[in-house]
Amino acid sequence: MIAIVLLSLAAFLPLTAGHAAFWHPSMWGFNVTAQTFSYDNRPVTPLMNYTFEQWWFHGHLGYPPNAGDFFDLPAGQPATAQIACDKGATTFYASDPGGDIQDGDNVCPGSPISEFHTTGLDDVKGCGLAITYNSDVADVQPGDFTVFSINQTCVWTRFTDFQVPARMPVCPEGGCICAFFWIHSPDSGAEQNYMNGFRCNVTGATSEVPLATPQLPRRCGADPANGRMEADLGNCTYGAKQPFYWFQAERNNMFEGTYSPPFYNDLYNFKDGAQDDIFQDSYPNGIPTPSVNQTIIPTPYLGGAISTATSASTSAAASTTPAAASTTTAAAATTTAAVDTTAAAISTTTAMASTTTAATGNGSETLTPTTSAGTGKPTCKPRTAASRLRSLRKRARSSWLNSTLDAVQGNIRRHRSMHDRSKLWRPF
Numbered sequence: 001m002i003a004i005v006l007l008s009l010a011a012f013l014p015l016t017a018g019h020a021a022f023w024h025p026s027m028w029g030f031n032v033t034a035q036t037f038s039y040d041n042r043p044v045t046p047l048m049n050y051t052f053e054q055w056w057f058h059g060h061l062g063y064p065p066n067a068g069d070f071f072d073l074p075a076g077q078p079a080t081a082q083i084a085c086d087k088g089a090t091t092f093y094a095s096d097p098g099g100d101i102q103d104g105d106n107v108c109p110g111s112p113i114s115e116f117h118t119t120g121l122d123d124v125k126g127c128g129l130a131i132t133y134n135s136d137v138a139d140v141q142p143g144d145f146t147v148f149s150i151n152q153t154c155v156w157t158r159f160t161d162f163q164v165p166a167r168m169p170v171c172p173e174g175g176c177i178c179a180f181f182w183i184h185s186p187d188s189g190a191e192q193n194y195m196n197g198f199r200c201n202v203t204g205a206t207s208e209v210p211l212a213t214p215q216l217p218r219r220c221g222a223d224p225a226n227g228r229m230e231a232d233l234g235n236c237t238y239g240a241k242q243p244f245y246w247f248q249a250e251r252n253n254m255f256e257g258t259y260s261p262p263f264y265n266d267l268y269n270f271k272d273g274a275q276d277d278i279f280q281d282s283y284p285n286g287i288p289t290p291s292v293n294q295t296i297i298p299t300p301y302l303g304g305a306i307s308t309a310t311s312a313s314t315s316a317a318a319s320t321t322p323a324a325a326s327t328t329t330a331a332a333a334t335t336t337a338a339v340d341t342t343a344a345a346i347s348t349t350t351a352m353a354s355t356t357t358a359a360t361g362n363g364s365e366t367l368t369p370t371t372s373a374g375t376g377k378p379t380c381k382p383r384t385a386a387s388r389l390r391s392l393r394k395r396a397r398s399s400w401l402n403s404t405l406d407a408v409q410g411n412i413r414r415h416r417s418m419h420d421r422s423k424l425w426r427p428f
Ligand SMILES: *[C@@H]1O[C@H](CO)[C@@H](O)[C@H](O)[C@H]1NC(C)=O
Pocket: 049, 249
């Protein structure tokens, strides 16, 4: 039921298409313009069907940052990036041939109004920052990058916060190497990947535990656009994960089709915010082999709490958790918490429950099975999302469901207000 309601909400989310890059003097290609290459290879141009040399670091390895320029990553705090369709729209406009076109949080100021309400999918699919603890860019291979922070509402605002995991260890003497990754929704009809590499450095580190070897992310969230209404949490990759390398001519690690791109959101178990489970000690009991039939969901050690594994095979968790993942960030976060607390609630010992609680921040609410699917078939007559929510809320028997609905409503409001801004953003 929730899945269906949330799916219908997707129609209310705005659509945009546009090109964007991460801008900072620490990046490779900071001063690359449309004329630098024989083709338009500005940092904002999408990467598609390119050779490895063309897509890796956006083909900008010959355009390194100046010595000493780093993007700082304060452990346990947000790092604010500037994402824009033109360097002139950022505080680094001085070295842009077009000059200063900054306009608040607008990702692409001055673009003519254009709307892309075409397929019923929105473009906000999330983006991520990845890191490798290596200072020599010539040594870095695609499999070395670990995604450490996700912003699922990327790209909406120029200033975009990326939460840095508190347990990120210090970088080697020459700093670390990072990259921004983004794949947007297929609604514009193009299989567009984005990658911008930059030099980064972790500050304020307190932990010394290195990152785990990153694994391939797996598709495991609800995917209504492709007919999968429910998440399959046993199919997820847990822990350190690589970025997606998709739709290039060479060295892909993802092979999804044109209309089912991999995304930096719950669809591939990339939770919004800091990826706190990417360290070598994050899963002391190991991670079960992911599979569609896997019923053990590992619980990470997040520093300070004892880890444990719990079974998530309850129908309640399976039937109500997934939908939020697909479209709404706030709902996804709320739902995730509910999954974890449900796991805690059904674990067999009190000790297990309380340690899981500590690990997730809250375990006092449990998901009541009365919210599972099949209890109320929605009618087919057209209704607004708000009226669906109202009627759903009337039937809400748990405060968990109430808070999920609050989150969804908040998201609708937020997306509406962002809609005006999105009208200004067009692809070019
Ligand atoms: C990728 O590029 C090759 C060679 O340039 C071309 O033959 C092929 O059709 C392109 N594939 C796609 C999916 O665009």
